[in-house]
Amino acid sequence: MSHKLFVNIPVANLDASVEFFTGLGFSFNPQFTDENATCMLVGEDAYFMLLVREYFQSFTAKPVGDPKAADQAIYALGVDSREDVDTFVDKALASGATVAGETMDQGFMYQRSFFDLDGHHWEVFFMDMSQMGEA
Structure with a gap:
């Protein structure tokens, strides 16, 4: 399905x-x-x-919450490379978004996050599956 x-x-x-x-x-x-x-x-x-x-x-x-006051969701968006993470988030910040947290680099996964114009929380990440250990 x-x-x-x-x-x-x-x-x-x-x-x-x-x-x-x-x-x-x-x-x-x-x-x-x-x-x-x-x-x-x-x-x-x-x-x-x-x-x-x-x-x-x-x-x-229900009342509509204020995303600038509280997170109700984090919208995670996967991209094709670490460079794409930086390009995407840098564009967002240049267009009025604000930083939502520190850059996270876990080797196999690289991510940055931002709040959009309304305060919605977005996380942009790249995951390099070749760097993942065996399951």
Whole structure:
């Protein structure tokens, strides 16, 4: 069985979020884009729906949390090399993101993290399976 993953996150300013993530190399599906939401393509079957906070609230009876005040999830994104980790995170920081933690280098895995414009926590990593020990 095959699955598609859609992650819905609230954003304060949809246009600013689209500009930020476009600068990081993501594209958007215009069929699922209007003044309240857009569909960001992350992988072959992985998507992030960026929803204006008020529109996001219409899907839940719970209050919408403030991602600048508390983490509710960490969105981990694997890339092809250590250099890609640095390039991606450096672009995010230059576009208004803030550092979420120290760079971690465990030999087989290299990762950096940032908070996006709304405070959502992103982790970008490269895992070199050839450096992994035997299971």
